[in-house]
Amino acid sequence: PGGRPGGGMSKAEVETVVADYIKANPQIIPEALEAQRDKEMAKAIDAIRPALEKPYAGAWAGNADGDVTLVVFTDYACGFCRASVPDVDRLIREDKRVKVVFRELPIIAPQSRDAALMALAAARQGKYDAFHHAMFAAGSLDTPGIAAAAERAGVVTDGSGDATASEALSRRDLDSNLPIATQLQLNATPTWIVGDQVMQGQIGYAGLREAVAKARAATS
Secondary structure, X not given: OOOOXXXXXXXXXXXXXXXXXXXXXXXHHHHHXXXXXXXXXXXXXXXXXXXXXXOOOOOEEEOOOOOEEEEEEEOOOOHHHHHHHHHHHHHHHHOOOEEEEXXXXXXXXXXXHXXXXXXXXXXXXXXXXXXXXXXXXXXXXXXHXXXXXXXXXXXXXXXXXXXXXXXXXXXHHHHHHHHHHHHOXXXXXXXXXXXXXXXXXXXXXXXXXXXXXXXXXXXX
């Protein structure tokens, strides 16, 4: 019934069938849009992956030669970042093949940038992990709070050694993170990038483990 002589469907009939299918399966439109967005995001990540996954000095943890690199954009004023610290610690402890690269994205509070610069100074002195934990454990993000976290981590801040010489390099790295975030349309912390996946918010240990496993499977 219906159709053109000799078989086949008219354009109008095809459109009706498609429209009816979409009405019956409305989820296919957002799914298709999401798939397209994921494809474009994967291309954008691949285009800047070397810069994205190369840590600043010592701002990384885990296995230096890890088979999977998890990048996290973080802000010391971010409560979800603070809450995610134990999850990252557990991931590194339980997955001996993962490398975690920390990128400072100070976008929440005016003092976020000061804390981020101190974190990068700590990274150059091989004390990033200690400062990272001390700063998130601190009760305040003001100048005395940042100084106290630096002291607790053993960061040299008196101008001797590498402390002041690194400031220009720290600022340059910090400023380079903003274009990366803009290019990937990141507007929240924490943002996690592993393989071609981009995730935002506190996704928990299980979410991190699953994302790393997916990235690892994609490369094997």
